[in-house]
Amino acid sequence: xxxxxxxxxxxxxxxxxxxxxYGGRYVAETLMPLIREVGAAYEEAKNDSAFHEEMGxxxxxxxxxxSPLYCAERLTAHLGGAKIYFKRDELNHxxxxxxxxxxxQILLARRMGKxxxxxxxGAGQHGVAAATVCxxxxxxxxxxxxxxxxxxxxxxxxxxxxxxxxxxxVESGSxxxxxxxxxxxxxxxANVHDTFYIIGTAAGPAPYPEMVRDFQCIIxxxxxxxxxxxxxxxxxxxxxxxxxxxxxxxxxxxxLDDPDVRxxxxxxxxxxLESGEHAASLTGGSPGVLHGNRTYLLQNDDGQITDAxxxxxxxxxxxxxxxxxxxxxxxxxxxxxxxxxxxxxAFQLCARLxxxxxxxxxxxxxxxxxxxxxxxxRDHILVMNLCGRGDKDVFxxxxxxxxxx
Amino acid sequence: MSRIAARFSAxxxxxxxxxxxxxxxxxxxxxxxxAVLRRLRDAGADLLEIGVSFTDPMADGPTIQAGGARxxxxxxxxxxxxxxxxxxxxEDDKMPIVLMGYFNPIYRYGAERFATDAKAAGVDGxxxxxxxxxxxDELRGPVERAGLDIVRLVAPTTDEDRLxxxxxxxxxxxxxxxxxxxxxxxxxxxxxxxxxVGRLRRFTDLPVAVGFGINxxxxxxxxxxxxxxxxxxxxxxxxxxxxxxxxxxxxxxxARELAGGVAGARA
Ligand SMILES: Cc1ncc(COP(=O)(O)O)c(C=O)c1O
Numbered sequence: 001x002x003x004x005x006x007x008x009x010x011x012x013x014x015x016x017x018x019x020x021x022y023g024g025r026y027v028a029e030t031l032m033p034l035i036r037e038v039g040a041a042y043e044e045a046k047n048d049s050a051f052h053e054e055m056g057x058x059x060x061x062x063x064x065x066x067s068p069l070y071c072a073e074r075l076t077a078h079l080g081g082a083k084i085y086f087k088r089d090e091l092n093h094x095x096x097x098x099x100x101x102x103x104x105q106i107l108l109a110r111r112m113g114k115x116x117x118x119x120x121x122g123a124g125q126h127g128v129a130a131a132t133v134c135x136x137x138x139x140x141x142x143x144x145x146x147x148x149x150x151x152x153x154x155x156x157x158x159x160x161x162x163x164x165x166x167x168x169x170v171e172s173g174s175x176x177x178x179x180x181x182x183x184x185x186x187x188x189x190a191n192v193h194d195t196f197y198i199i200g201t202a203a204g205p206a207p208y209p210e211m212v213r214d215f216q217c218i219i220x221x222x223x224x225x226x227x228x229x230x231x232x233x234x235x236x237x238x239x240x241x242x243x244x245x246x247x248x249x250x251x252x253x254x255x256l257d258d259p260d261v262r263x264x265x266x267x268x269x270x271x272x273l274e275s276g277e278h279a280a281s282l283t284g285g286s287p288g289v290l291h292g293n294r295t296y297l298l299q300n301d302d303g304q305i306t307d308a309x310x311x312x313x314x315x316x317x318x319x320x321x322x323x324x325x326x327x328x329x330x331x332x333x334x335x336x337x338x339x340x341x342x343x344x345x346a347f348q349l350c351a352r353l354x355x356x357x358x359x360x361x362x363x364x365x366x367x368x369x370x371x372x373x374x375x376x377x378r379d380h381i382l383v384m385n386l387c388g389r390g391d392k393d394v395f396x397x398x399x400x401x402x403x404x405x
Numbered sequence: 406m407s408r409i410a411a412r413f414s415a416x417x418x419x420x421x422x423x424x425x426x427x428x429x430x431x432x433x434x435x436x437x438x439x440a441v442l443r444r445l446r447d448a449g450a451d452l453l454e455i456g457v458s459f460t461d462p463m464a465d466g467p468t469i470q471a472g473g474a475r476x477x478x479x480x481x482x483x484x485x486x487x488x489x490x491x492x493x494x495x496e497d498d499k500m501p502i503v504l505m506g507y508f509n510p511i512y513r514y515g516a517e518r519f520a521t522d523a524k525a526a527g528v529d530g531x532x533x534x535x536x537x538x539x540x541x542d543e544l545r546g547p548v549e550r551a552g553l554d555i556v557r558l559v560a561p562t563t564d565e566d567r568l569x570x571x572x573x574x575x576x577x578x579x580x581x582x583x584x585x586x587x588x589x590x591x592x593x594x595x596x597x598x599x600x601x602v603g604r605l606r607r608f609t610d611l612p613v614a615v616g617f618g619i620n621x622x623x624x625x626x627x628x629x630x631x632x633x634x635x636x637x638x639x640x641x642x643x644x645x646x647x648x649x650x651x652x653x654x655x656x657x658x659x660a661r662e663l664a665g666g667v668a669g670a671r672a
Contacts, residue, residue, distance in 0.1 A: 016539060024540050027463075032539075185588045186463060289512055304510070305460045
């Protein structure tokens with residue numbers, strides 16, 4: 001069944017971190033030696049069974065993996081089409097898939113002898129996950145967060161502080177995730193000798209897109225096993241929301257070489273693609289270079305990065321991981337979008353029908369499911385990554401619905 | 406001989422280093438920026454570094470970020486920065502001019518067209534902060550065909566294994582980033598600078614300029630004693646940002662002081 005390795009979609013990146021045209025290492029010279037050091041350390045760790053064993057132990061007893069694969073029967077009945085499964089990564093410790101990556105990266109940081117951790121965050125989920133592993137491994141943690149996001153994700157800011165992290169407000173640019181990334185990179189340049197930068201998504205200079213993907217592939221690997229147990233076969237469709245693309249690539253990657261599995265990534269369309277106020281870099285952007293990699297970006301004709309917009313802070317990013325850019329160009333994955341309004345609808349429907357309050361990010365994936373499932377036959381198996389829980393979002397959803405909490 | 410090579414060789418003969426001010430092109434607007442460039446020349450600048458603004462300048466501190474943001478808010482684009490160079494060049498055919506910026510605006514402009522247009526506008530060299538030698542192929546060809554220099558940054562973190570790669574096809578001069586950090590934050594110790602420049606000279610015959618964290622005439626002078634050029638950015642950009650009716654005079658006075666520090670360094 002599986003194609004020979006030369007024709008595999010799973011071979012990337014090349015030794016310089018390129019996925020086709022995309023990826024690479026576009027950083028200032030000051031960072032170059034450090035990034036290469038991270039790359040070499042990761043190569044070594046990847047091939048060390050002790051590294052994987054330690055990560056496996058923590059995943060089992062700390063993160064709570066494997067996360068369940070849950071058949072959403074009421075939603076399935078309500079939509080009257082495809083059979084819908086949720087991959088329950090919202091049940092992970094800290095409430096999202098972000099911990100999968102943070103655990104891997106902090107174990108790597110420890111191997112490298114780094115004594116200080118920095119991270120950027122948008123929704124705060126990655127910041128919370130980073131602060132969590134830093135508490136657990138007793139490393140000081142500084143999280144950069146745009147001041148706009150600090151306002152709309154207040155519970156997570158408090159969580160990070162409880163966990164002992166320092167949250168630094170970023171006031172530059174659009175004061176959201178992209179600016180937090182800039183600020184974290186600037187911190188790293190100035191503290192290269194002792195600091196490890198835990199990037200929160202499958203983007204940035206090589207080796208991050210590959211490394212974060214590998215740490216998130218546990219999602220798709222588990223789904224393969226679980227769906228085979230439940231249904232005796234692979235799913236027909238897998239779908240995930242896309243901010244930087246880490247939960248999506250983690251679900252998609254193990255299925256890339258299964259040609260019968262349809263792969264769908266859902267970007268945030270904000271107020272609608274035609275409004276210009278969205279965060280859909282693949283469906284509404286163009287190739288460029290930002291944050292250390294070449295990928296699709298929201299930008300103007302002059303190559304200036306434009307502000308993203310989404311009701312979901314975790315999707316509010318004008319870029320996208322480079323492997324998705326490549327998968328789009330080669331046509332192996334489809335990329336679609338869902339608006340703020342559709343995500344809000346999906347958020348509420350999921351709560352009422354399944355008793356699960358999803359994060360606003362996977363509510364975008366769910367919005368696509370709501371659109372697509374009724375058109376699909378009942379024996380069509382669809383797996384959606386429910387990659388985060390919505391506790392953090394209740395205030396902004398209340399706001400959007402005009403309900404004061 | 407290129408303007409850059411000509412200027413450094415004349416300075417070398419005269420036994421002094423270059424004063425190399427940096428400002429963002431079009432900060433705070435096109436016309437004022439042109440006036441700033443004239444003041445810098447009159448104050449004794451030996452080479453002009455002009456920033457091409459980018460929304461996400463990851464190697465810059467708050468001061469230069471703000472300068473770039475002012476230029477963008479005033480409607481500057483990559484094309485307008487080339488217009489600015491052209492306007493300045495019409496008055497001064499000798500001054501070496503280097504554009505400093507990030508790759509994305511060049512990529513969007515189109516590397517080939519950008520190199521051609523930059524040359525035609527009177528640009529002599531490019532510093533593209535986030536384009537390391539490993540990624541430069543698509544810019545290298547067009548830039549070499551156009552006859553522009555590619556100035557390479559070397560950092561305190563660049564080890565001797567990596568130096569040959571960085572310097573391999575560097576031209577014009579080498580820019581030593583004196584601190585591991587972003588612009589306008591801390592200053593280097595002169596012992597470190599001296600050591601680093603000494604090391605670089607074992608690997609290259611190109612002139613070595615030093616920048617990042619040089620704010621005063623005294624610091625510029627100390628750098629000029631060991632290196633071939635001292636770059637001052639944030640201190641000047643801060644004066645531009647402070648504005649006011651006497652801004653040009655203050656920028657001119659500061660530049661004169663800095664130029665004096667450099668010129669008197671080896672006296
Ligand atoms: C729950 C959740 N899902 C998705 C995302 C988007 O990130 P990615 O596309 O890397 O999975 C975030 C980011 O904060 C998140 O918190």
